[in-house]
Amino acid sequence: MGVRTWLGSWPVYRQLTGSDPLGLGAAAKSARSKELTARTETADSVARSICPYCAVGCGQRVYVKDGQVTQIEGDPDSPISRGRLCPKGAASKNLVTSELRQQKVRYRRPYGTEWEDLDLATAMDMIADRVIAARDATWEDVDSDGRPLHRTLGFASLGGATLDNEENYLIKKLFTALGALQIENQARI
Numbered sequence: 163m164g165v166r167t168w169l170g171s172w173p174v175y176r177q178l179t180g181s182d183p184l185g186l187g188a189a190a191k192s193a194r195s196k197e198l199t200a201r202t203e204t205a206d207s208v209a210r211s212i213c214p215y216c217a218v219g220c221g222q223r224v225y226v227k228d229g230q231v232t233q234i235e236g237d238p239d240s241p242i243s244r245g246r247l248c249p250k251g252a253a254s255k256n257l258v259t260s261e262l263r264q265q266k267v268r269y270r271r272p273y274g275t276e277w278e279d280l281d282l283a284t285a286m287d288m289i290a291d292r293v294i295a296a297r298d299a300t301w302e303d304v305d306s307d308g309r310p311l312h313r314t315l316g317f318a319s320l321g322g323a324t325l326d327n328e329e330n331y332l333i334k335k336l337f338t339a340l341g342a343l344q345i346e347n348q349a350r351i
């Protein structure tokens with residue numbers, strides 16, 4: 163291999179001497195990367211979506227191939243984020259596809275040392291029983307001067323950023339109807 167050919171295999175040499183001084187195209191390519199095709203180019207369809215992680219609501223393009231999500235990128239048409247995603251939003255494909263994603267209800271009993279699987283109906287019944295018991299035990303009908311309170315401080319709701327508008331609306335209605343005062347969401351900006 164001649165010296166010029168050898169030097170030409172170095173990206174920095176091609177960047178400094180060629181037509182790609184910022185190293186954004188040809189100068190940055192290796193023989194291997196020249197052969198690669200982006201997942202965005204081979205997708206069967208692209209769905210528009212919104213990142214579920216926080217209240218900024220950055221626009222996303224969700225690339226799908228063979229019925230599977232293959233890539234999620236920022237949507238340049240979004241007036242909010244103009245194609246950008248923060249690291250959390252850029253990694254949101256894992257929210258859909260990760261093998262680490264829990265698909266079952268997991269429960270660890272008081273003083274238990276192991277997690278167990280519960281079926282959803284059992285878990286929902288357990289939650290309902292505990293909400294009713296906490297409400298009964300902590301209900302405040304009036305204050306010390308007899309003024310009406312109709313409230314409980316025995317439980318609270320803390321929502322996460324992956325909840326959508328409609329879910330938050332229903333959670334607020336449910337907890338207010340139960341008499342809860344402490345109803346919050348992590349996704350505040």
Ligand code: SF4
Pocket residue numbers: 213214215216217218219220243246247248249250251252
């Ligand atoms: S988590 Fe990041 S990408 Fe998602 S909406 Fe918020 S700022 Fe945008």
